[in-house]
Amino acid sequence: MSHDQQLYQYLYQTITTQICNGTFIYGQEFPSQREICQRYNAGITTVRKVMKLLAEEGYIRTAQGQPSVVTYRTSKEAHAEFLVQNREEIADAYKGLGVLMPILYREGAKRCNESDLYWLDKILNHISEQMELPDHYQLANAFFTALLRPLKNQLIIDLEFDSENYLHVPFVPIPGIDNPFATTFERTKTLFSKAIIQIKQKQFDDFYADASKLYRDSGERVDNYLYALGKYTESNSNKNEDIRWFRIKGHSELYSRLAMTIVRRIIAGEFDNEPYLPSIPKLMEEYNITKNTARRAVSLLNSLGIAQTIDKKGSIITPEGYTSFKSELDLAEPVIQERLSFFLEALQIVALTARCCASSISFIPDSLGQPVESRLRTASDNRITPLSFQLRMNAFIQLLPYQSLKNIFRQLDDLLIWGHYMQAIDKSYYPDYSEIALAMEAVITALKTQRSDALPDAFSNAFALIYQDVCMVLSKLPSGSIFNTLKDPE
Numbered sequence: 001m002s003h004d005q006q007l008y009q010y011l012y013q014t015i016t017t018q019i020c021n022g023t024f025i026y027g028q029e030f031p032s033q034r035e036i037c038q039r040y041n042a043g044i045t046t047v048r049k050v051m052k053l054l055a056e057e058g059y060i061r062t063a064q065g066q067p068s069v070v071t072y073r074t075s076k077e078a079h080a081e082f083l084v085q086n087r088e089e090i091a092d093a094y095k096g097l098g099v100l101m102p103i104l105y106r107e108g109a110k111r112c113n114e115s116d117l118y119w120l121d122k123i124l125n126h127i128s129e130q131m132e133l134p135d136h137y138q139l140a141n142a143f144f145t146a147l148l149r150p151l152k153n154q155l156i157i158d159l160e161f162d163s164e165n166y167l168h169v170p171f172v173p174i175p176g177i178d179n180p181f182a183t184t185f186e187r188t189k190t191l192f193s194k195a196i197i198q199i200k201q202k203q204f205d206d207f208y209a210d211a212s213k214l215y216r217d218s219g220e221r222v223d224n225y226l227y228a229l230g231k232y233t234e235s236n237s238n239k240n241e242d243i244r245w246f247r248i249k250g251h252s253e254l255y256s257r258l259a260m261t262i263v264r265r266i267i268a269g270e271f272d273n274e275p276y277l278p279s280i281p282k283l284m285e286e287y288n289i290t291k292n293t294a295r296r297a298v299s300l301l302n303s304l305g306i307a308q309t310i311d312k313k314g315s316i317i318t319p320e321g322y323t324s325f326k327s328e329l330d331l332a333e334p335v336i337q338e339r340l341s342f343f344l345e346a347l348q349i350v351a352l353t354a355r356c357c358a359s360s361i362s363f364i365p366d367s368l369g370q371p372v373e374s375r376l377r378t379a380s381d382n383r384i385t386p387l388s389f390q391l392r393m394n395a396f397i398q399l400l401p402y403q404s405l406k407n408i409f410r411q412l413d414d415l416l417i418w419g420h421y422m423q424a425i426d427k428s429y430y431p432d433y434s435e436i437a438l439a440m441e442a443v444i445t446a447l448k449t450q451r452s453d454a455l456p457d458a459f460s461n462a463f464a465l466i467y468q469d470v471c472m473v474l475s476k477l478p479s480g481s482i483f484n485t486l487k488d489p490e
Contacts, residue, residue: 011040011050014165019059019072022079022170030060030068040161079172080229087226089403090169094219096404097163102211103356104148104156104349109199109207111150117200119146124192129185136188137168143192151352155345155415159408169222174232180225255296258287260417262301266317267391277307277315304420306387331424331477339418344470346415350393351467355460357409361399361452368395369448386419389466392443396459422473429473436465 015036018024031039036047051068054060059072112120123143131139141164148156171179191214198207262277271277278286283294298315301307309315330336372395390413397409439462446454 026073093404096402098215106208108147258297343418346412358456358459364450
């Protein structure tokens with residue numbers, strides 16, 4: 001599936017969901033094509049296709065030279081039921097993102113320069129007593145997005161954008177239920193002013209604490225509201241599919257996700273007694289995919305040094321990589337540079353947030369530590385490789401307490417597959433691994449001894465050191481200048 005197709009489907013699904021949950025209601029003027037482009041960071045061609053389909057499906061009415069109008073009619077009860085069905089997932093997302101996002105806001109705030117502070121002040125000055133509630137939301141979104149831009153990581157901006165859309169719960173006017181989202185000019189101005197002062201005075205811990213409290217309070221308010229709606233509608237929660245985050249980057253094509261799935265199967269030890277990957281026909285049958293998709297996935301595994309296809313025999317698994325691909329690989333190719341950028345952005349998020357996310361872990365099962373250690377010894381001979389890193393990522397994801405966090409980090413892990421390209425880089429570019437090896441060993445020790453209190457330091461140190469070394473190696477390459485914009489975690 002192409003990037004354009006992905007964004008088209010994402011945009012269509014997002015807008016239809018917002019119409020069904022009452023964000024856009026019957027008779028309301030629908031945003032213009034230009035507004036949709038700006039709101040969802042989409043191209044005009046994609047927006048036109050989506051709006052055409054929305055009109056064909058009866059969600060909106062379009063007319064030449066006139067504003068589009070929402071024509072989907074449903075009851076307040078239906079809006080309420082739609083929201084209540086997602087209560088469990090929304091509550092989990094508030095908790096998970098409440099762990100993840102405040103630390104990213106803090107790291108962005110620490111990197112704000114005079115130009116960034118100017119934009120924050122400009123957003124503050126736009127607050128007025130005449131603002132409607134949607135205007136408050138828009139300014140809040142602009143404020144927090146501006147805080148993240150100094151990190152120079154588009155994946156983080158994508159995550160902020162997606163979280164804003166998913167966590168937004170519109171108010172359904174039901175008798176006896178007050179609007180929990182109502183706010184005032186004074187409250188919004190106070191919130192922004194305090195944040196800017198904290199940033200200017202470098203009170204980053206206080207800023208972080210307030211951002212975390214904002215997520216907690218908002219999550220509780222939304223959950224109480226959905227609980228009240230649930231009593232009115234008598235609707236049961238309904239488990240939905242995992243959310244696809246990071247929708248703007250064209251990185252989640254089906255063949256690459258299949259390749260990552262196979263890597264996870266390798267990590268799990270599924271092929272320990274079988275050196276060959278499943279055949280193309282087997283992959284087609286197992287995953288209900290076309291021959292072309294299966295072939296592209298295997299070809300990708302070959303290009304990453306994870307597998308080697310042998311004529312008339314099949315594709316043999318080579319966890320250590322094989323030497324032939326290294327001489328054939330040109331890291332200066334634009335597509336490889338783009339994929340390495342995906343890898344580096346994903347790794348930066350992991351490095352910046354590992355400590356706070358690991359701090360939310362309270363339980364380590366008996367069955368985790370020893371198998372992870374055994375798999376690491378087998379996969380990497382106790383050396384640091386992309387595969388050994390992903391083994392630790394797999395353990396990290398298993399331990400996270402919120403489904404939303406698991407989901408986000410699993411999708412980040414999808415992008416880490418592109419780190420296998422680094423096996424083509426001459427080892428002389430790499431620093432000594434001894435410090436990383438000690439940090440990685442600390443992760444194993446914490447898992448084996450079930451010391452959840454030791455996990456924040458262990459995971460944070462290991463991931464931060466790996467990220468710093470990766471940045472160092474990539475910056476040394478002749479084509480490495482494009483990677484120099486990302487900052488090392490502090």
